[in-house]
Amino acid sequence: MTRTGVYPGTFDPVTLGHMDIIRRGAKLVDRLVIGVTTNPSKSPMFTLDERLAMVRRECAGIETDIEVVAFDSLLMDFADRQGAQIIIRGLRAVADFEYEYQMAGMNQQINANVETVFLMADVSLQPIASRLVKEIALFGGPIQRFVSPTVCAEVVERVEKIGRKGS
Structure with missing residues (x-):
């Protein structure tokens, strides 16, 4: 049986922290599906198609069966459609854990056949968040x-296209 994992996120943009979790998560499964999603509470800098292309390009050298797929549904429905047994989530800090722990509990209630595995980000990459990368870039x-x-x-x-903030 092929062990399939799903690593979901908006990846706007994909960071070195994301790539660390992808590389390490790929070692845990035979097939890793990276689910690139939309999040109504976030305003993306890149379109869905741009983010898909970005993640595909960044993952090109990884020696595992990796698929990059768009989704716009409940994570557990997406995981079920992919035949996944594992959801991979990265943790950076205690605040991440509280949110992710609650989500994992809710997801288990929806589908108890899919386990959530938490990977701690590499210490040097823990502060990195796409939101902060965009904010830093927008201020130059x-x-x-x-x-x-x-x-x-x-x-x-x-x-450069949308314009920097600040003076």
Whole structure:
């Protein structure tokens, strides 16, 4: 039986922290599905298609069966459609744990056949959040330490199109 895991997120943009969890999560499963989703409470910098392409490109060198798929549904419905047994979630801090713990409990109530596995982000990557990367970029700050060079160029180009904040 193929062990399938799902790593969901908005990936707006995909960060080095995301990539750390993807690389490590890929070691736990035979097939890793990266579910790129929309989140009504977030205003994305990149379109869904741009985020899908970004994640696919960044994952190209990973030696595991990785699929990058868009979804706009309950995570547990998506996991079921993918044949997943595991949801992979990254944790950076205690605040993440509280939210993720509650979500894992709710997800277990929806489908007890899918387990949630938490991976701690590498210590050097723990502070990285897509939201903060975008905010730093919008104010003209350096983001090179948080994203790949290609993603950095894409974020900088997008900021130039939409305009920097501050003076």
